[in-house]
Amino acid sequence: MFKGVYTAASSMIALQEKMNLISNNLANVSTSGYKKDEGIQESFPEMLISRLEKGQRSRELGPLGTGVQLQQTYTDFSQGTLLYTGNKLDLALEGDGFFVVQTPNGLRYTRNGNFTLNEQGIIVTNQGYPVLGEDGPLQTIPGRGITVNANGQLYFDGIQGGRILVVDFPEPALLDKIGENLYSSDYEPEVLAGNFAIRQGFLENSNVNIIQEMVKMIQVNRHYELNQRVIATYDGTMDKAVNNVGNIG
Numbered sequence: 001m002f003k004g005v006y007t008a009a010s011s012m013i014a015l016q017e018k019m020n021l022i023s024n025n026l027a028n029v030s031t032s033g034y035k036k037d038e039g040i041q042e043s044f045p046e047m048l049i050s051r052l053e054k055g056q057r058s059r060e061l062g063p064l065g066t067g068v069q070l071q072q073t074y075t076d077f078s079q080g081t082l083l084y085t086g087n088k089l090d091l092a093l094e095g096d097g098f099f100v101v102q103t104p105n106g107l108r109y110t111r112n113g114n115f116t117l118n119e120q121g122i123i124v125t126n127q128g129y130p131v132l133g134e135d136g137p138l139q140t141i142p143g144r145g146i147t148v149n150a151n152g153q154l155y156f157d158g159i160q161g162g163r164i165l166v167v168d169f170p171e172p173a174l175l176d177k178i179g180e181n182l183y184s185s186d187y188e189p190e191v192l193a194g195n196f197a198i199r200q201g202f203l204e205n206s207n208v209n210i211i212q213e214m215v216k217m218i219q220v221n222r223h224y225e226l227n228q229r230v231i232a233t234y235d236g237t238m239d240k241a242v243n244n245v246g247n248i249g
Contacts, residue, residue: 033111034206080207092202097193133162168193
């Protein structure tokens with residue numbers, strides 16, 4: 001009997017973790033460059049159940065599941081749609097790669113190209129982190145217009161400036177999300193991206209499909225409620241067994 005309780009409880013834990021992923025995806029549906037997270041569930045080993053009858057050989061009834069767990073989560077790096085803004089410092093990456101930013105904790109990577117200028121005329125993220133070019137932070141020329149071509153080369157009213165650094169990773173799935181729409185890499189060596197184009201005046205939307213995520217949320221919620229009912233049923237059965245079985249009269 002307790003196996004059923006443990007099985008339902010493990011499923012509820014996995015569903016709660018999955019619901020957290022879905023909720024975070026929905027919360028970032030409007031975050032530029034955000035990449036959705038997915039979860040992979042894994043079943044615990046099954047047990048072969050047999051029925052023992054007096055004077056007869058045991059008869060196999062079949063396998064019994066012993067629960068599930070959320071084995072791992074991964075980030076879906078598929079391309080998001082591009083949104084036109086007209087802002088000269090809004091840059092969208094089309095294809096592979098990441099922008100590189102300098103933070104107090106070292107180099108970090110992002111797909112969010114919603115940039116601005118700081119007081120020194122350096123291109124920075126909304127958090128104030130400098131965006132790096134191939135030769136360091138990207139310095140602009142005050143009073144001059146900014147043009148960025150598809151390869152990331154900057155021009156200031158015809159005067160050539162730096163070139164935006166765009167890197168990629170052999171296994172992007174190994175990148176760690178650290179908040180602020182940034183990624184860190186402790187294992188993967190970065191390489192210069194080759195298959196990309198920068199679109200000035202555009203932002204990359206998140207790749208979250210709000211309808212799909214809402215459907216997933218409803219399904220997860222229903223499965224969670226079913227497991228609650230299973231546990232409530234076992235609880236009622238055990239209550240009767242403890243309080244009624246053995247009573248006389």
